[in-house]
Amino acid sequence: MSEVLIVGSVAYDGLKTPYGSVPRTLGWAGTYSSLAACLFAPVRMVGVVGDDFKEADLKMLRRKGINTDLVTREKGKTFFWKGYYENDMAVAHTVKIDLGVFERFDPRITGRSRNIPYVFLAAIHPDLQMNVLKQMVDPKFVVLDTRDLWINITKPSLIKVLKKTDLAVVNDQEIRLLTGEMHLMKGARALQKMGPKIVIVKKGEHGAMMFGPGWTFLSPAVPLDYVVDPTGAGDTFAGAFIGYLARANKINELTLKQAVIAGNLVASFTVQGFGTKSIGALNKAKLKKRSVEYHKFASIPKVNL
Amino acid sequence: MSEVLIVGSVAYDGLKTPYGSVPRTLGWAGTYSSLAACLFAPVRMVGVVGDDFKEADLKMLRRKGINTDLVTREKGKTFFWKGYYENDMAVAHTVKIDLGVFERFDPRITGRSRNIPYVFLAAIHPDLQMNVLKQMVDPKFVVLDTRDLWINITKPSLIKVLKKTDLAVVNDQEIRLLTGEMHLMKGARALQKMGPKIVIVKKGEHGAMMFGPGWTFLSPAVPLDYVVDPTGAGDTFAGAFIGYLARANKINELTLKQAVIAGNLVASFTVQGFGTKSIGALNKAKLKKRSVEYHKFASIPKVNL
Numbered sequence: 001m002s003e004v005l006i007v008g009s010v011a012y013d014g015l016k017t018p019y020g021s022v023p024r025t026l027g028w029a030g031t032y033s034s035l036a037a038c039l040f041a042p043v044r045m046v047g048v049v050g051d052d053f054k055e056a057d058l059k060m061l062r063r064k065g066i067n068t069d070l071v072t073r074e075k076g077k078t079f080f081w082k083g084y085y086e087n088d089m090a091v092a093h094t095v096k097i098d099l100g101v102f103e104r105f106d107p108r109i110t111g112r113s114r115n116i117p118y119v120f121l122a123a124i125h126p127d128l129q130m131n132v133l134k135q136m137v138d139p140k141f142v143v144l145d146t147r148d149l150w151i152n153i154t155k156p157s158l159i160k161v162l163k164k165t166d167l168a169v170v171n172d173q174e175i176r177l178l179t180g181e182m183h184l185m186k187g188a189r190a191l192q193k194m195g196p197k198i199v200i201v202k203k204g205e206h207g208a209m210m211f212g213p214g215w216t217f218l219s220p221a222v223p224l225d226y227v228v229d230p231t232g233a234g235d236t237f238a239g240a241f242i243g244y245l246a247r248a249n250k251i252n253e254l255t256l257k258q259a260v261i262a263g264n265l266v267a268s269f270t271v272q273g274f275g276t277k278s279i280g281a282l283n284k285a286k287l288k289k290r291s292v293e294y295h296k297f298a299s300i301p302k303v304n305l
Numbered sequence: 306m307s308e309v310l311i312v313g314s315v316a317y318d319g320l321k322t323p324y325g326s327v328p329r330t331l332g333w334a335g336t337y338s339s340l341a342a343c344l345f346a347p348v349r350m351v352g353v354v355g356d357d358f359k360e361a362d363l364k365m366l367r368r369k370g371i372n373t374d375l376v377t378r379e380k381g382k383t384f385f386w387k388g389y390y391e392n393d394m395a396v397a398h399t400v401k402i403d404l405g406v407f408e409r410f411d412p413r414i415t416g417r418s419r420n421i422p423y424v425f426l427a428a429i430h431p432d433l434q435m436n437v438l439k440q441m442v443d444p445k446f447v448v449l450d451t452r453d454l455w456i457n458i459t460k461p462s463l464i465k466v467l468k469k470t471d472l473a474v475v476n477d478q479e480i481r482l483l484t485g486e487m488h489l490m491k492g493a494r495a496l497q498k499m500g501p502k503i504v505i506v507k508k509g510e511h512g513a514m515m516f517g518p519g520w521t522f523l524s525p526a527v528p529l530d531y532v533v534d535p536t537g538a539g540d541t542f543a544g545a546f547i548g549y550l551a552r553a554n555k556i557n558e559l560t561l562k563q564a565v566i567a568g569n570l571v572a573s574f575t576v577q578g579f580g581t582k583s584i585g586a587l588n589k590a591k592l593k594k595r596s597v598e599y600h601k602f603a604s605i606p607k608v609n610l
Contacts, residue, residue, distance in 0.1 A: 087487070182392070185528060206511040209528070216602050218525045223490060223514070244608075258608045265608070288610050297521050300603045303549075303563045303570075305593050 002140070002249040003042045004242050006034050007107050007132045008122025008235070010047040010071065011079035013275060014096070018087055019228040025275030026057045028079065029122035029145065032232035033239030035279050036266045037120070038064050039287070040243035044113050046070040046132070050078035050101045060280065070113060074101040089230045090204065109135040118246040120238060121165070123147040126157035133164050141251055143167045143242050144196070145234070151177040162195040166251075169200045169238050184209070185216075198256065200241075202234050210260050212253060219260045220298050222268035222290065229274045233267045236279055240266035265290055307445070307554040308347045309547050311339050312412050312437050313427025313540070315352040315376065316384035318580060319401070323392055324533040330580030331362045333384065334427035334450065337537035338544030340584050341571045342425070343369050344592070345548035349418050351375040351437070355383035355406045365585065375418060379406040394535045395509065414440040423551040425543060426470070428452040431462040438469050446556055448472045448547050449501070450539070456482040467500035471556075474505045474543050489514070490521070503561065505546075507539050515565050517558060524565045525603050527573035527595065534579045538572045541584055545571035570595055 008030030015022050030047045037043045044067045049058075053073060061068050077100035083092045107128060117140035121129040129144060144165040150158055151174060158178075162168060168191060172184055178194075181187035188199045188211040199211045207220040244259035245251060265287060270279045313335030320327050335352045342348045349372045354363075358378060366373050382405035388397050412433060422445035426434040434449060449470040455463055456479060463483075467473060473496060477489055483499075486492035493504045493516040504516045512525040549564040550556060570592060575584045 183531075185530060203511070206508070207525070216528055218528070218603055219605065220512070220523045220525060223521055223523070225490060226488075248609075254606055257606050261605060261608050262610070265610075284610060291608060291610055295605060295607070298523055298605045300524065300566060300600060300605070301559055301562050302600070303566050303596060304553075305567070305570075305589060305596055 001041060002118055002246045003044065003116045004037045004118045004120060004246045005044045005046065005109070005113060005116040005136070006030060006037060006120045006122065006239065007046040007129070008033060008120070008124060009079060009102060010045075010049050011081055011102065013231060014080070014082035015229060015231060015274060016084035017089060017229050018085070020274060022274050024080075025277075026060075027232060027275055028081070029124075029235040031061075031276060032235035032270065032279065033120055033122055033242075034061065034066050035064060035276055036236040036239030036270075037243030037246070038066050039240065039266060039282065039284075040262070041118070041246035043067065043243070044070060044116060046107045046109065048072050048074055048101050048105045050074060050076045053078045064280075070107075070109065072108075074104070076101040078102075085230065089227065092231070107132050117141065117249075118242055119143070120242045121145065121161070122235065122238070123150065126150055126154050126161045129161045130157065130164070133161065141166050141242075141245060143169065143238060145169045145238050146174065148174055148177055159194060165196045167198040167200065168196040169202060169234070169241075171202045171204075171234070175199075175201060185211075200260065202237060204233075208237065208260050208264060210256065212256065215253060217257050217260065219257070219264050221264055222294055223297060224268060224272065227271045230271050231275065232270050232279070236270040237263035237267040261294070265294060306346060307423055307551045308349065308421045309342045309423045309425060309551045310349045310351065310414070310418060310421040310441070311335060311342060311425045311427065311544065311547075312351040312434070313338060313425075313429060314384060314407060315350075315354050316386055316407065318536060319385070319387035320534060320536060320579060321389035322394060322534050322579075323390070325579060327579050329385075330582075331365075332537060332580055333386070334429075334540040336366075336581060337540035337575065337584065338425055338427055338547075339366065339371050340369060340581055341541040341544030341568075341575075342548030342551070343371050344545065344571065344587065344589075345567070346423070346551035348372065348548070349375060349421060351412045351414065353377050353379055353406050353410045355379060355381045358383045369585075375412075375414065377413075379409070381406040383407075390535065394532065397536070412437050422446065422554075423547055424448070425547045426450065426466070427540065427543070428455065431455055431459050431466045434466045435462065435469070438466065446471050446547075446550060448474065448543065450474045450543050451479065453479055453482060464499060470501045472503040472505065473501040474507060474539070474546075476507045476509075476539070480504075480506060490516070505565065507542060509538075513542065513565050513569060515561065517561065520558060522562050522565065524562070524569050526569055527599055528602060529573060529577065532576045535576050536580065537575050537584070541575040542568035542572040566599070570599060
């Protein structure tokens with residue numbers, strides 16, 4: 001068992017989907033990925049919040065075993081995002097965005113946190129991602145997430161960080177923007193040449209495809225009877241992924257594949273509740289039950305040809 | 306080992322994709338599905354062609370072991386379709402369609418063909434599908450394909466045939482049109498109540514999902530370095546599927562799952578050549594090689610939760 005350091009945004013969300021709404025709930029990448037990773041391994045969260053950040057939310061994170069010593073509280077407002085989803089829930093429409101203290105986020109990794117072996121750089125400005133990496137002492141495995149915004153406006157910086165990462169998590173649109181390749185597999189191979197030996201392409205309801213050195217793997221998404229709020233699914237996936245690897249503390253084809261499956265399993269809970277409601281209430285028993293169902297659904301029998 | 310009867314369109318295609326074009330090549334559902342099914346079991350093809358139908362094409366089908374005694378030759382032109390695909394190759398755009406003798410297609414099943422246990426009704430007018438079923442003597446397993454056209458203009462007829470089928474193969478758009486359900490799983494459950502105990506939803510590059518009585522299964526599509534012509538992929542899938550079942554001559558959860566995988570494997574060849582070029586040149590050795598790669602790609606290891 002090893003440990004995970006997670007650097008990412010912590011914010012409040014105002015959410016509306018066809019299935020309901022919440023005016024203000026804890027969210028964003030740092031939150032979802034930490035809540036997912038802590039199901040498997042100790043998590044040290046790095047972030048910034050404002051003076052309006054609720055003590056109860058901090059307590060909730062700590063109760064989950066997440067170390068929040070590196071979540072600093074600054075004068076000003078906590079990052080706030082308001083948005084909605086239409087019927088297909090594939091695209092989040094932004095109504096309002098107020099970066100607050102997050103605009104001046106300057107992650108400081110101190111003391112023994114600099115020696116944490118597993119690092120997840122959630123989708124923040126690539127200069128900040130690089131800043132974090134420079135403070136870490138010889139990390140064992142670095143996972144990077146990004147988004148179209150950073151590819152569009154800070155590509156040169158992103159390319160520099162990619163060189164220092166072991167694994168990149170992207171979606172199909174991001175991989176096209178990054179590599180210029182329309183074909184997914186060619187794009188993944190091109191991205192591998194930019195630094196990360198391993199590339200994971202998140203395909204939403206179609207699962208996640210992983211490209212390793214000389215092998216490819218697909219884990220279908222968990223089939224769900226209902227989805228109420230897709231917010232945080234990708235962050236949950238990445239958090240559970242790196243948490244699983246940190247617990248195994250071994251990087252090979254098998255543990256990587258298992259970690260992708262763990263990512264899909266945990267993410268399937270996130271989307272069945274508003275905000276962090278469902279992932280916050282997740283436990284090992286529920287996870288094991290869903291895993292049994294999943295293996296029935298996705299196991300590929302031998303064929304007689 | 307049992308036998309398959311396949312009723313469907315036999316036509317010539319004029320095809321253009323971003324990777325090339327062919328002015329006139331053998332195609333459509335009856336052709337592709339028969340070429341796929343014959344890899345596994347004896348096939349009796351039911352169809353109609355015009356007096357311009359090339360003897361060489363008939364010979365090619367027979368050389369594959371396909372029995373074409375019920376492919377009648379009528380005075381007039383063979384069905385011809387001309388179309389093209391744009392970059393994403395997800396949608397076929399029609400330029401010209403000339404039904405020819407297919408407009409008067411009146412499938413006659415005679416003699417011992419009426420006792421063939423495995424029946425594939427490719428996507429033709431549902432009244433013709435029903436007409437065929439009425440001629441069959443107690444078939445063991447009936448698979449039905451359809452298309453948006455028939456759902457839109459002949460829904461009452463289609464609903465009647467569905468009551469007499471064991472398995473329906475649809476895509477996500479067709480299932481919505483048929484059931485009115487936007488959610489795939491709910492749509493599949495609704496379709497199961499309309500007759501077919503088993504429903505397969507073809508999801509193109511995302512594979513095929515099968516809904517059985519009380520279980521669900523996903524077989525991802527084979528990941529491909531290149532695709533040159535998507536024509537016939539769905540028909541190939543269905544043909545290989547029923548061919549595999551006929552060879553096993555046993556319908557249960559395992560053989561159904563294996564048959565879906567066989568469908569995906571064989572269809573992955575079809576799209577790598579223009580028209581029937583690649584499926585026509587397929588053999589067991591190539592299929593076995595791809596199956597080994599596929600199982601590495603899609604096998605889901607146990608996870609430690």
